[in-house]
Amino acid sequence: MPRCWSRRCVHLCDRRPSVCWRADVDIEPKLALLLHLVIHELACNASKYGALSSECGTVKVAWDIRRADGAQKLAIVWSEDGGPQVKQPQRWGFGSRLIARAFESYGEVRLDFRPVGVACYMLIDLERDVGACG
Secondary structure, rough: OOOOOOOOOOOOOOOOOOOOOOEEEEEEEEHHHHHHHHHHHHHHHHHHHOOHHOOOOEEEEEEEEEOOOOEEEEEEEEEEOOOOOOOOOOOOOOHHHHHHHHOOOEEEEEEEEOOEEEEEEEEOOOOOOOOOOH
């Protein structure tokens, strides 16, 4: 049974609510699990090393539905700002590899290590049937 993200705004921290652009979207359970893992990893990294480790830092999450390549796609943008200066990592740890590979069967993910904060761009094909073992 698909899950539905509602029109409720995403808040990662009560003292710094995010601003988001939202759309209703039904997602399959396997995709919901992958999204959970990726968002959890991004939030943990933001709280330990990124924007949420700083009093002035913010995280914005935006998502929308669009048609691309003849299919319905979920576009998600995670954007950090106001934390410590970010540098390109020397090596990719477990979390970075998880984020980069999570949606291989569904679409694409790009991590951008901008000096002002990490950004993660996800474009996920909602019509792709990857099966139970995808």
